[in-house]
Amino acid sequence: MSADTTLQGVLCMNKPAEFTSFDVIGKLRGILHMRRLGHTGTLDPMATGVLPVLVGRATRACDILPDQDKSYRASVQFGWETDTEDVWGTRTAVYSDMHVTKEKLEKALLQFQGTIRQVPPMYSAVSVEGKRLYDLARKGIVVERPTRTVVVHSITLEEWDEEAQTAVLQVSCGKGTYIRTLLSDLGKALGGGAVMTALCRTKASGFTLEQSYTFEDVIRFCREGSLEQHLIPTDQLFHSLPKLVLSEKLTGLYRNGVKLSLQQLSDLVPHAETYRVYGFDQSFLGTACVDEDEQVLRIWKNFK
Template identity: 50%
Template sequence: MADGILLIDKPQGFTSFDVIAKLRGMSRQRRIGHAGTLDPMATGVLPCLFGSAARLCGCMPYEDKTYRAGVRFGIATDTQDLTGTVLFQSSAPLTRPELEAALNGFRGEIEQIPPMYSAVSVGGKRLYDLARQGKEIERPSRTIIIHDLTLLEYDEESRHALLEVTCSKGSYVRTLFHDIGAALGTGAALSSLRRTASSGFAVSRCITLDEAQRLTDEGRLLEHLLPASEAFSGLPRLCVGEWQAHMLENGVALSLSKLGSPKPGRYAVWLKDRFLGLGTVEPDAPGMKLKRF
């Protein structure tokens, strides 16, 4: 069984699980997961995790994601994108300065209520299952961070915009623009969405499903797996000895003084040329613990 990460540029119309199902058929491997679900209408970076790397989902060190979003103002739908049923339309004009001013209120730390058409579970039920039954329930808000929100293009006649967003884990981009449209009084719905970076990986490193099929036909698909350590390559490296590695792998927190007193933070922990996992040092913690994948 092969282990590692395959970066796929997800095509439009596929669910993230559709991509996994395709890869299972190509690779003849059952144990494949993914990091960061994408809606069917969205395209872009989908890290697919093979074998033991599937455990990475719980400890990816880079959780921020970057998107290019097409947004149509003057309309609101039940799904918060143009695939849904229209709930509201407005012919009110919207100038670029007005839009730029509204964006200012949605940068930094904000509260967001997950959309009904989402995989969030409330009371043991998926919101999208309830939404398909025509039900809407109260959802608790969550705190998210919009690190960057940049207006790249805007046409005042069509009221269509292209924006770049970098946001924290758990953010819903379509809800972000739905809320911006509500604040403007015009409504807004997502027309397109492309994830250009996720889990520290850029879309330029991805291959398409067609390319994955070609590599499969040539018997070379698994050669393109990245080692799991690639997900941690931007973290500071902490090297340990064999005894320390044994202790960490058995769930023992190592004394910081014996590790050279590393500062609080996250570390890629290595034993010589073997990647062990993610080491975390909490403020005022007596020792370091290891998260293994």
């Protein structure tokens, strides 16, 4: 039996700089000798940090993750701009008279918390009229991008150097937030410009940097035969959903694809629409949705 059919779970990687998220998947396919791998959200090539990799049947969770919040440690330099909104791009503007104080910075940060609007950067994977923005940007083409709504739960100042005009920020945000753009917009709000100089994702989909491994770690796990012990169980992707445990009889029916009547279920949570479902032996079966109209529990995604 191949690893593709036996291994299942989440392998949290600490992505190194200069690797794309797809590069990480490609290298892991070579190390693990399996094709069925996916990730829960891209990181810029120069960024480092948490990249949850879905292994085996866990890849079925890619498009249904309930927890898409992320946390970052971002470094920023005030006083100039680039075409990529980070230090690795081409410099496009310099604000020699710009001087940020700690007081001004902390005041400006307040307007970037909560629900805000962003224009995706040209160097991004966003598609406009069927074309990736970064493909257009590499050809020197700049197009109008529709603004999008994102949520920043918190943004706090961790380090500040007024002489160097640099700062380190801790950012907690929702899906689709561009940290580069957040910092660029912050620079504009302070009367000039800013570029991101470093980015580390410290949390993604509920998983932390402390749970993440390097390629060297994974190679060692494979050599020791302990890789499976270092996979986080698939059901942890759905830790925010209420748990539903089925009786032995209902487990058999559920495994056979039978829709269960809500009247048969005793552990339903009022107003909950989605559940993580377990068999009578506590094995994780998958996720299911409540159909109020038909008064049944419908299978959403199976992981068995």
